[in-house]
Amino acid sequence: MGKAKAVATLKAPRRGTVYIKVEGTLFKGGAWQHAAYLAANAQRFSDRIFKLAQIGLSMPVSLILGQGDPDLANRWIYAGLKGLSRDRIEVLTEEYLEKVLKEGLRRDAVDFFLKLHAEGHPLVFLSSALDCFIRPLLQRLKLGEELHSNRLEYKNDVATGRLLEPVMGGYAGLQGLLASAERSGIELAKAYAYGSEHGDFFLLRAVGHPCAVNPDLRLLRVARELNWPILEWD
Amino acid sequence: MPKLSIHRAYRGKHILLTGASGFLGKVWLSLMLDRVPEIEKIYVLVRRKRDLGAWERFEEIVATSYAFEPLHRRHGAGLGAYLGARVEVVEGDVSLPDFGIEASVAEELFRKLDLIVHCAGLVDFEPDLREAVATNISGAVHAVNFAKRCRDAALVHVSTCYVAGEVREGLAPETLVPDYTPNGKAMNAEGEYAALLDFVKTASLKDSEWVEEARRRAASYGWPNGYTYSKSLAESLIRKRAGDLKYSVVRPAVVESSMHYPFPGWNEGAQTCAPLSYLLGTWLRFFPINTRHVLDVIPVDHVCQAVTVAGAALMEGCPSEVIQVGSSQRNPLRLDRMLELLNLAHRAHWRQSASPLERIFLSRWDSVAVSQDSPLGPESLRKAAAAVFEALRVLKERSPKAVHDYLNKALSSVNKAKWALVKTEKVVEVFAPFIYRTDFRFVTEALAKYQIEEEEFAAKPEDIDWRHYILRVLEPGLRRWCYPVLEGKPVEKLSVPEGFCIPREGRSGLRIAGRGR
Numbered sequence: 143m144g145k146a147k148a149v150a151t152l153k154a155p156r157r158g159t160v161y162i163k164v165e166g167t168l169f170k171g172g173a174w175q176h177a178a179y180l181a182a183n184a185q186r187f188s189d190r191i192f193k194l195a196q197i198g199l200s201m202p203v204s205l206i207l208g209q210g211d212p213d214l215a216n217r218w219i220y221a222g223l224k225g226l227s228r229d230r231i232e233v234l235t236e237e238y239l240e241k242v243l244k245e246g247l248r249r250d251a252v253d254f255f256l257k258l259h260a261e262g263h264p265l266v267f268l269s270s271a272l273d274c275f276i277r278p279l280l281q282r283l284k285l286g287e288e289l290h291s292n293r294l295e296y297k298n299d300v301a302t303g304r305l306l307e308p309v310m311g312g313y314a315g316l317q318g319l320l321a322s323a324e325r326s327g328i329e330l331a332k333a334y335a336y337g338s339e340h341g342d343f344f345l346l347r348a349v350g351h352p353c354a355v356n357p358d359l360r361l362l363r364v365a366r367e368l369n370w371p372i373l374e375w376d
Numbered sequence: 377m378p379k380l381s382i383h384r385a386y387r388g389k390h391i392l393l394t395g396a397s398g399f400l401g402k403v404w405l406s407l408m409l410d411r412v413p414e415i416e417k418i419y420v421l422v423r424r425k426r427d428l429g430a431w432e433r434f435e436e437i438v439a440t441s442y443a444f445e446p447l448h449r450r451h452g453a454g455l456g457a458y459l460g461a462r463v464e465v466v467e468g469d470v471s472l473p474d475f476g477i478e479a480s481v482a483e484e485l486f487r488k489l490d491l492i493v494h495c496a497g498l499v500d501f502e503p504d505l506r507e508a509v510a511t512n513i514s515g516a517v518h519a520v521n522f523a524k525r526c527r528d529a530a531l532v533h534v535s536t537c538y539v540a541g542e543v544r545e546g547l548a549p550e551t552l553v554p555d556y557t558p559n560g561k562a563m564n565a566e567g568e569y570a571a572l573l574d575f576v577k578t579a580s581l582k583d584s585e586w587v588e589e590a591r592r593r594a595a596s597y598g599w600p601n602g603y604t605y606s607k608s609l610a611e612s613l614i615r616k617r618a619g620d621l622k623y624s625v626v627r628p629a630v631v632e633s634s635m636h637y638p639f640p641g642w643n644e645g646a647q648t649c650a651p652l653s654y655l656l657g658t659w660l661r662f663f664p665i666n667t668r669h670v671l672d673v674i675p676v677d678h679v680c681q682a683v684t685v686a687g688a689a690l691m692e693g694c695p696s697e698v699i700q701v702g703s704s705q706r707n708p709l710r711l712d713r714m715l716e717l718l719n720l721a722h723r724a725h726w727r728q729s730a731s732p733l734e735r736i737f738l739s740r741w742d743s744v745a746v747s748q749d750s751p752l753g754p755e756s757l758r759k760a761a762a763a764v765f766e767a768l769r770v771l772k773e774r775s776p777k778a779v780h781d782y783l784n785k786a787l788s789s790v791n792k793a794k795w796a797l798v799k800t801e802k803v804v805e806v807f808a809p810f811i812y813r814t815d816f817r818f819v820t821e822a823l824a825k826y827q828i829e830e831e832e833f834a835a836k837p838e839d840i841d842w843r844h845y846i847l848r849v850l851e852p853g854l855r856r857w858c859y860p861v862l863e864g865k866p867v868e869k870l871s872v873p874e875g876f877c878i879p880r881e882g883r884s885g886l887r888i889a890g891r892g893r
Contacts, residue, residue, distance in 0.1 A: 183740065185742045186742075186744055227712075227713070230720065237727075
């Protein structure tokens with residue numbers, strides 16, 4: 143199937159649960175950009191350098207040790223936020239959210255999912271980014287409330303660098319979510335999913351109607367091989 | 377739990393307010409006029425200032441201070457008439473016996489008053505001893521004496537939580553111990569007061585020496601500064617002289633920008649957190665703060681609510697001798713969090729700056745806490761600046777005239793930086809007891825025991841969301857109302873229609889002869 147350029151040309155799915163990986167689909171960029179923004183604005187200059195370096199290492203670490211499962215990379219990224227206060231993380235996240243809304247939003251995607259939402263499709267958003275970033279984003283876009291994202295662990299309002307379970311964005315977190323969906327009667331074969339990174343492969347493969355949105359090179363290759371629809375949204 | 381209705385307690389009452397030109401006094405007066413119109417009359421003690429009489433001064437305060445903005449909004453052109461019916465300005469001075477009020481006026485007040493709210497006070501942390509004695513100590517003594525001469529008036533005296541002095545462990549109790557000294561050194565308040573009056577009358581010192589003398593006396597008993605020493609001594613004297621007088625001492629902690637009334641963020645002057653917050657928004661990066669300690673900040677409108685409750689409790693017969701108003705017991709704000717939030721507040725401001733230097737660099741220039749003896753602290757930086765200045769001076773002496781212009785510019789810049797650091801060091805020194813040396817925390821049980829019928833008077837420090845307060849209320853308020861004072865710039869004033877005046881015709885006999893326009 144070829145590329146669909148605009149919302150109007152995309153056939154709306156039949157009623158069914160729609161899984162949407164937020165990063166890359168709704169906006170440009172991923173969880174690591176958000177984490178890097180936080181790290182680059184730590185209180186101390188030395189922290190900024192070390193935290194950015196740690197987050198930067200998440201990519202090769204994931205490739206070498208993660209064997210394609212982004213779970214390790216996610217944990218590694220957020221370990222870089224250890225020592226940041228809840229206040230700093232949440233205030234900087236508000237700033238970052240404004241930046242994303244201003245510069246990074248894929249308007250076509252928002253319009254498309256708003257339409258689905260208005261038509262009564264159950265939308266389930268998945269994200270490996272932090273809840274404090276994605277939830278207000280969805281609220282601002284009026285895109286429903288079912289969100290599975292990551293939450294940082296805090297001790298005395300200081301980030302420990304660990305994520306609370308279940309960690310989303312990796313294979314294990316997704317498996318848990320899909321198993322729970324099936325238990326509650328959702329037929330994955332009739333469900334739709336939208337993702338943009340190779341890490342979203344497991345999600346897309348699990349549903350009956352996968353769709354790659356502005357895919358990265360690895361996902362593009364897989365999508366072509368498996369004949370999944372590929373969308374290029376602005 | 378005593379139940380109190382503010383409206384019921386104040387209905388038909390006559391109240392005398394001192395300190396109406398101060399930050400707290402103005403907000404309290406405005407709040408009462410706006411929210412408790414049942415009060416029969418509020419007599420406002422105002423001191424003549426140069427050629428401005430008490431009435432004119434009061435009119436100017438009401439016309440220009442944003443504390444009265446809600447009243448202007450509610451009454452518009454009718455505010456003058458509204459105030460004319462509810463407020464009587466009395467010329468006087470708290471440092472004088474009977475507040476210096478003309479005898480006939482004072483006699484009428486003795487007959488009519490139900491409550492005296494004594495807000496007047498010098499809030500300078502490092503006061504001249506003469507002024508501290510006259511305003512903070514003698515002012516309180518005169519307030520007690522005045523209240524005792526009234527037929528049936530109670531007294532609310534506004535003090536400070538920091539009378540506790542440098543208590544190092546646990547919560548400072550909500551009690552008034554006569555002759556109290558923080559370090560336990562014996563002191564007789566009456567004897568100390570007499571000695572002070574005598575010293576002030578006879579000693580001949582330079583201005584700076586009067587400040588030093590206040591600091592020396594305070595330190596000898598364990599108070600961090602002359603302000604807390606004078607306020608504590610005043611409390612002891614009230615207790616000793618009160619006799620049958622019904623009184624309540626309201627002790628606020630660090631009184632800061634309003635949460636709600638007159639509007640979020642209202643502040644005035646530059647006495648409390650303003651210098652600290654201001655410095656954190658500059659290029660100064662390392663600041664001596666003990667991050668584990670708590671800074672007890674409380675919005676001014678919370679304090680006004682507490683003063684109102686204290687007065688109501690006195691008039692309804694269920695008073696508390698001491699009411700502490702602070703946040704450290706119920707909702708402590710640690711200094712590391714305060715520093716973090718102020719950094720973020722400054723960041724938000726500088727991110728909007730038109731200057732790329734401020735927008736890109738200063739917005740990311742967060743202050744960091746260091747120990748008081750850190751080589752990165754203001755003292756070391758000042759010494760380094762002085763050394764650089766000296767080196768440049770020597771270099772200039774030994775270099776050809778061709779480079780003198782450049783060296784002069786460099787010398788001027790370094791000198792400017794050095795003096796800025798001297799000022800910073802001074803601020804750090806003044807605030808050191810509160811932000812570094814002592815972990816001040818205060819019991820605040822008395823206020824919580826009252827069940828207030830009117831929710832708007834039930835101050836709840838535990839409900840303060842510090843992030844919201846510092847980012848959206850405190851720092852923007854300081855930036856608008858206090859930083860201009862520190863920078864020597866004019867502060868925004870309320871603009872009311874020309875010709876605003878409070879009518880004074882056909883009123884009670886409380887006219888001060890020769891004072892009317």
